[in-house]
Amino acid sequence: MKRPTTSRYAALILFVAGALAACTAPRTTTATASQRDWSRELSQHGTDAVLWQNAGAEAYRCYQQGYELAEMKLDANLEGIAEEKDVVPAAEFDARQPAVIVDVDETVLDNSPFEVEGIAQGLTYTPARWKEWTKRASAGALPGSVDFLKYAADKGCAVYYITNRDADEKQWTIDNLVRAGFPMADAEHVMTREDSSDKTARRGRVATKHRVVLLVGDQLTDFDERLKDRTTDRGRASVDAMADTLMQYFVLLPNPMYGVWRDAISGSGKGVTDSSKVEGVNGFFKQQAR
Numbered sequence: 660m661k662r663p664t665t666s667r668y669a670a671l672i673l674f675v676a677g678a679l680a681a682c683t684a685p686r687t688t689t690a691t692a693s694q695r696d697w698s699r700e701l702s703q704h705g706t707d708a709v710l711w712q713n714a715g716a717e718a719y720r721c722y723q724q725g726y727e728l729a730e731m732k733l734d735a736n737l738e739g740i741a742e743e744k745d746v747v748p749a750a751e752f753d754a755r756q757p758a759v760i761v762d763v764d765e766t767v768l769d770n771s772p773f774e775v776e777g778i779a780q781g782l783t784y785t786p787a788r789w790k791e792w793t794k795r796a797s798a799g800a801l802p803g804s805v806d807f808l809k810y811a812a813d814k815g816c817a818v819y820y821i822t823n824r825d826a827d828e829k830q831w832t833i834d835n836l837v838r839a840g841f842p843m844a845d846a847e848h849v850m851t852r853e854d855s856s857d858k859t860a861r862r863g864r865v866a867t868k869h870r871v872v873l874l875v876g877d878q879l880t881d882f883d884e885r886l887k888d889r890t891t892d893r894g895r896a897s898v899d900a901m902a903d904t905l906m907q908y909f910v911l912l913p914n915p916m917y918g919v920w921r922d923a924i925s926g927s928g929k930g931v932t933d934s935s936k937v938e939g940v941n942g943f944f945k946q947q948a949r
């Protein structure tokens with residue numbers, strides 16, 4: 660039997676000593692649950708989505724495409740009104756000014772630089788961080804948005820910006836929209852959040868004076884609050900039930916960074932924390948992978 664050489668003995672002793680040390684030493688490289696940096700972990704969930712939205716020519720083209728579609732739908736709906744005027748008795752014709760309603764964030768203004776900052780710093784959304792960003796009033800216009808809304812204004816439409824930014828962000832939002840070249844960005848046409856995120860009442864007020872001919876948003880709830888409900892087939896059944904009106908009156912733009920779709924998985928509102936959001940998403944994948 661061949662005997663181990665001295666150097667082999669030494670290597671064996673080092674290996675055994677190393678193995679023992681690994682078993683007995685405190686585990687300093689793996690954080691315990693209480694030490695986990697949940698905010699950093701949650702922020703990193705968004706890496707691919709933010710890269711796509713902020714740096715992808717695909718996102719750039721999707722916005723252009725969305726606003727091309729918006730122009731086609733607007734033309735068709737305005738033509739429909741013109742045809743109606745020709746056939747309906749004058750006394751019965753609805754002569755209210757047409758209006759286009761758009762959302763603000765990720766519809767006309769690009770906040771992906773805010774999301775990039777969050778990922779770089781390992782931070783998640785907080786109202787304070789968000790308002791520090793909106794106060795800068797420096798978000799860029801999304802591709803196609805300014806030209807489309809100028810086109811709508813030229814065609815005789817009023818333009819309303821219905822956003823869930825808070826009332827104390829209203830002037831910053833107007834400043835940002837004006838700076839980016841949007842039409843009708845004033846106190847009357849920029850409608851910030853009131854009692855809730857539900858935009859139905861604000862849309863209703865626009866509809867008392869106008870014929871709403873098109874809505875554009877990055878969330879389905881920018882069209883109808885009922886589309887917030889994701890309990891049946893994750894909301895797809897409601898989308899199908901409203902297919903006709905969605906097709907005629909709504910353009911949905913891309914936003915993989917945040918929104919109702921994510922809140923439905925990770926939770927939102929009071930009592931929800933960064934750790935519960937991480938666990939909500941992890942739970943989804945575990946369930947799907949069964």
Ligand SMILES: [Mg+2]
Binds near residue numbers: 762763764765876
């Ligand atoms: Mg939005």
